[in-house]
Amino acid sequence: MTTTTSVPESRRGRAATTKVREPFGDRVFLIVVRIMLGVALALVLLPLIYIVASSFSSPAAVNAGRVRFWPVEFSLEAYRSVLSNAEVLQGYYNSLIYAVAGTAISVTLTVAIAYPLSRRTFYGRNVLMTLLVFTMLFSGGVIPTYMVVHDLGMLNTRWAMLIPNAIGVWQVIIARTFFANSIPDELYEAAMLDGASEIRTLRSVVLPLSKPLLAVLALMYTIYQWNTYFDALVYLKDADLFPLQIVLRNILLLNTPRTGATDMAQQMHQIQLANVLRYALIVVSSLPVLIIYPFVARHFTKGVLVGAVKG
């Protein structure tokens, strides 16, 4: 690490005054920094506002391109149409199942392997860790994995969404680092003296102390399950198994014509509605994760992630 450049002794006297008031150059610099951050904020926020504003506007206004950053001719028609769409509701329901069940399976399995890996008394943990990390460097590939899933008879079942990507190596590393750094050896010794078995120690001593970790793991896996569409695209054929993301793709990007109207004006309205429905669909599908994330984001910054990057 380079140290700071040394400055002649005579300039040290100014330290007292700089404490009170930043030098002119620094104040200009801070203003520039704030402007930069303001621009970054706008760049991220404006597209989101545009989408939300459009979703609350009337179909006609959206199609005429009259909406900017505030709803025009406020209307809830898009939302009404989203929430009465059977496909969307089924997708929502499926995604909820995948998110809840997938997270439960993933967190359990991740803890089950990360905990022994964190224990010094676990013989062979280096070999095991190398085995895991190697899968990060070199993956089997899409087709061979598909063949395994096929051979197991998981194709086109809910299991295909839950099992083939159940454990993330990255998450195992995060969990292992957390256990190794935040559970002192004395606790293990105490538990052992009290006659607790390893599993009992995990359940009654380690897990109650690992709530921030569990929260982070659960959030990561939930978001993965909620947002993934590749697995579904590859493994699922039946429309009733599709998670929300596949439904979204079909409606948002593939332009499936969904009008049954014969009357010209009605047809026009249907097309306009199909268009504005996309904006509402984006809002409805992203809302759950955007609502829970500020509550868990706190834990992310609390060193769980960073500890893993360093370790």
Add this chain to the structure above:
Amino acid sequence: MAIPTSQPISPPSAAERPQPPRRSTVAPAPAPRRSRWSQAQRAWRLHWQLYLLVIVPLAYFVVFKYIPMAFNVIAFKDYSPVLGPWGSEWVGLRNFRQLFENPVFGELLKNTLILAFYLVLASFPVPLLLALALNEIRNGWFKRTVQLVTYAPYFISTVVVVSMTVLVLSPEGIVNDGLGAIGAGPVNFLGEPGFFRHIYVWTDVWQTAGYAAVIYLAALAGIDPALHESAKIDGASRLQRIRHVDLPGIMPTAVVMLILGVGNMMAIGFEKAYLLQNNLNLAQSEIIPTYVYKTGLINADFSMATAVGLFNSVVNLCLLLVVNFAAKRITGNGLWR
């Protein structure tokens, strides 16, 4: 499992990793028979449940990661579903020869590499700048808002990000609306092959910069405040302190992030490329992962698709090793020691 109480609780076997001797004073172990073997037996008796815990996750890794690796042999075979991966006929390097001779391959490789390099180059500095800027201003509502908002897109799904991109950039969208206001004609961003890479990369930066910045921010918070104090006393301006204190302080983290970026380069998102793809931009948007998907799962040519995938994995592994080696040489920091 009951632990025999007469058995002294002493540190686990020395047959394990080197470790600082823990409180071995609790009770001197029965001295005579402490061979490696008996120590291993003791460790097993005390900790067998740890091995029990590992069984299911280990089976997962074997079944879903290592067996597929073995199934890569079909890249060297003429795969027939009836004969299975082991029974199919060997064809040596025929699939690879066919692949390299295919005129599509050059385009494919070029598209993939350009996109991947562009992505790594663009997505490395932005979070760094964001974190440095955030680190300069005092804690307050502005800082919290910027952080919370820039972080949020990370949680939005790829499908939604692509849909938003399509809506925002569509001929009726707000960007063309703005262009129209300054007199520029409507641009069909999604139909022009030339725009594909920019759209791909900058929406990615949009989505992940805030998240990556959090990691740098934590690294910045770990810098000893005394360094900043003494720099201040020495009369360093804020910019000089960033240059001489902050940057060296987060260099190790930055190197790891860059290596991870390059390591994931060839694993470049299938999802987004596939979603942004249309017949008009195919010339630039067809990359190896989308080609694998189409060849393997749509055209059911398993052997060829596996060959392409294997080629991709090997290139990726080489890139990662090279970058890690270079990073270790230059900065002394690598992914592993």
